[in-house]
Amino acid sequence: MKITRILNKIDRRFHPSHIYALQPDHDLLRENRTYREAKDIVLLSYPRSGNTWLRRLLANSILEAQQYPSSIQSDIPFETVVPSIYTQSIKPPCLHRYDEVCHRIVKSHEHRDARKHKTVYLFRNPVDTLVSWHHFVSNSPSLLQQFPWVVDLSIDEFCLNAVDGWAKHIQQTRHYKDILLVEYEHLFQYPHQMLANILDFCRIPRSNIDLDQIIDNQSIRKLKSVTHSQELRKGGVGHGEVELRPSTVTELRQYQQMLNVAWKPQVERSLMTAM
Template sequence: MTNSPSTLFNRFKNLTTSIKYRRSLPQNHMVEDIFLVSYPKSGNTWIRFLIANAIKVHYQIEREINFFSIDDIIPAVQGFTNLKPQGPFGLTELSRIIKSHAAYNPYYYRTILIVRDPRDVMVSYYYYLKSCCRITENYPLTDFIHHETYGVDAWVNHTTSWFYTVKPGQIVQLFLYEEFIQEPVKQLGQLMNLIGLKIEESNLVKAIELSSKENMRKSFKQHTSTYLTQIYKGNFVRRAEVTKGQELCDEDKKIIEEKTKDIAKIIGYNY
């Protein structure tokens, strides 16, 4: 029996949709996987260090958490490739925790979503892309905010996708970067509970100390590859502060606030 044009079209559409989402999935994806999701420069790497150090201290594991080891302990998502089947540090009792910057994905059944004030995100992302030469040194910040791929519209699309598209059965837990800065012990404790570990407060404090921006800056200098050192001008860990877009001019700040106001209000940001 010959398939109708509409049937063939739907099959093609379903195939392309599946490929789109599987680009941000490991090939050996498991329902139990926990995805640590954020828009770039929203604190994802810092949270990875916090989680890894909390697990390390809890289990008394003798392994340094640095910019080399973190990708083995809490790897970034690699589409169409396999990741180690065990959880962090090879622990089978823990689910894998996988870093991702992807927009909404229906195959992410357990997601920890990290959101940061878009005004600070734009500034941090701008300097990051300049440091790794993905935009020119003299590229204006104002133009960056309007950039189709990196700018504020991209932030809005990414963030709203996680608030408006979630299907039944998916678990998405929201954490704000600013609350991690203000109350790191409380926030890290809540996050670790979601992962399935109740960590003593003294161990949370130790994990936070190990993950300080000073220690992370030192680690970046010591453990990045020669290749990264050649292409990256500066330190991956910049100010790591809550400034509400302090470096922005009034006009740029107003543009960001206007474009993000609807989703920002839902999240809890009041401009």
């Protein structure tokens, strides 16, 4: 498939791994990698695929499994229960104690952190993902300083230049042996069933967990009332289409359809297992 390249001089470093490596907390990222453990479970995704919401669902599930009460905003920050390798030290004293409930779950956007690890891979349709990614980069002064040419791109041009990287990120999972593919749209539509499937994959006991209560507490609607972070800008399905030209949506969907040929059967089996 031939994609129209808007800028011949586009900075090829514009990739999630390079972007995060340029952030002020790069020293933390490097230090965290020295504290990785072989039994860690990695929550992997392309940026803006919904992993903050999934991290909140998993963190609340882990806390309930330890008999902590479920709430919208727990006294125990979800970042210390399901940490991001970029922003939260994963040195054991800095994290909530798992107490043998399950192995540690760590969020990353980079395949280098997931290789040889049990992995939950969350992916979202390219239209919503890349529109959200555009807004995230455009509203980050530090990223714009590193990639000033972004301001000269329309949102359509940005998405068309980024979609190839989105597709390649998903394609790299084909070599994984212990991976659960989770489609964000399925998680959004069937949260109870999909969350139960993820918990089982991560071997988190569900006997003390009220999934319906967790899902209600961590609903996008309620979270938006207590957080003003860009991390939960929209959170739904289909919002990206209203911001792009129809021709752009069509081209992005072609990438999704191409990937569906290889990935959809496995994702559908996962959904049927959850149902």
